Amino acid sequence: MTAGIDTPDHRGRTGLHLTGRELDRNPDVVVRDVEVLSNDWYVLRATTFDRRGSDGTWRTERRETYDRGDxxxxxxxxxxxxxxxxxxxxxxxxxxxxxxxxxxxxxxxxxxxxxxxxxxxxxxxxxxxxxxxxxxxxxxxxxxxxxxxxxxxxxxxxxxxxxxxxxxxxxxxxxxxxxxxxxxxxxxxxxxxxxxxxxxxxxxxxxxxxxxxxxx
The missing domain is CATH 3.90.79.10 (Nucleoside Triphosphate Pyrophosphohydrolase)
Structure with a gap:
């Protein structure tokens, strides 16, 4: 069991690994996996996704995002x-x-x-x-x-x-x-x-x- 994913972390959050998985607004981007790297206070994620370039070729990319809220x-x-x-x-x-x-x-x-x-x-x-x-x-x-x-x-x-x-x-x-x-x-x-x-x-x-x- 992982805090922030399966059980509440110290800020009461769960499901932090789900952010981004539902995205479908851009047909050239398909999210494959979301990994929570840190959730001590804000949330650092590594997201793996497939992206179709302007030449039509699909490639797999991994990007880190820091989520501190708006x-x-x-x-x-x-x-x-x-x-x-x-x-x-x-x-x-x-x-x-x-x-x-x-x-x-x-x-x-x-x-x-x-x-x-x-x-x-x-x-x-x-x-x-x-x-x-x-x-x-x-x-x-x-x-x-x-x-x-x-x-x-x-x-x-x-x-x-x-x-x-x-x-x-x-x-x-x-x-x-x-x-x-x-x-x-x-x-x-x-x-x-x-x-x-x-x-x-x-x-x-x-x-x-x-x-x-x-x-x-």
């Missing part, structure tokens, strides 16, 4: 003061891959868990910035790393005001979060792309805000 992110903006409200927190994956100190400047974001995208981003905005947002604008949905990660990220934007910001440190302590909020002029944020701002979702939302959003 997420949501939001750009908080103040049109009158031309500012955006971002966060700064430690991210070990970027630290181990060359970032100077691992302290990444980002838009507020988080996983959906069991919530719909709007409910999730409202929850995450309060947890990470302390701001209670009103109506949100859906911007777009994006697959952030389609070569290996299944996550679809839902992008939103919403206004905030200076008096919505009541502190500088936020995050859920029980989850190890220690988050500083960072307010930047939108032009400074644009100029910081590639230096101080190297997070993909944040770059995308800053550019959207200038091209098609509130600062266009």
């Amino acid at each position: 997420g949501a992110t939001i750009l908080l903006y103040d049109m009158d003061r031309r500012t955006v409200l971002l966060t700064r927190q430690f991210r070990f994956p970027v630290y181990v891959n060359g970032h100077p100190d691992g302290m990444l400047v980002e838009t507020a974001a988080g996983l959906l868990d069991e919530d719909d995208p709007v409910a999730a981003i409202r929850r995450e905005t309060v947890e990470e910035t302390g701001v209670e947002i009103g109506p949100v604008q859906h911007v777009f949905d994006v697959f952030m790393s389609p070569g290996s990660v299944t996550e679809r990220l839902h992008f939103f934007a919403a206004p905030y005001r200076a008096d919505d910001v009541a502190g500088t440190q936020y995050g859920v302590a029980a989850e190890g979060e220690d988050i500083e909020i960072v307010e930047l002029d939108i032009d400074r944020a644009r100029a910081a792309i590639g230096t101080e701002i190297v997070d993909a979702k944040t770059i995308m939302l800053v550019q959207w805000a200038l091209l098609d959003g509130p600062f266009a």
Whole structure:
């Protein structure tokens, strides 16, 4: 008996080896086997499938996918003061891959868990910035790393005001979060792309805000 497959794992999940077996939307792809490599918290799978190429030849391929669930992110903006409200927190994956100190400047974001995208981003905005947002604008949905990660990220934007910001440190302590909020002029944020701002979702939302959003 294997936890996560035959019996519940520590998150109460079973049947983790079944994901993808039912796929039939693409007649040129036939899933043959799904192996769960890890399910400590998120799920790492190796899937074997047959794929028909453009020349008509079938070949067998094996690909690993990392399933952490879908997420949501939001750009908080103040049109009158031309500012955006971002966060700064430690991210070990970027630290181990060359970032100077691992302290990444980002838009507020988080996983959906069991919530719909709007409910999730409202929850995450309060947890990470302390701001209670009103109506949100859906911007777009994006697959952030389609070569290996299944996550679809839902992008939103919403206004905030200076008096919505009541502190500088936020995050859920029980989850190890220690988050500083960072307010930047939108032009400074644009100029910081590639230096101080190297997070993909944040770059995308800053550019959207200038091209098609509130600062266009």
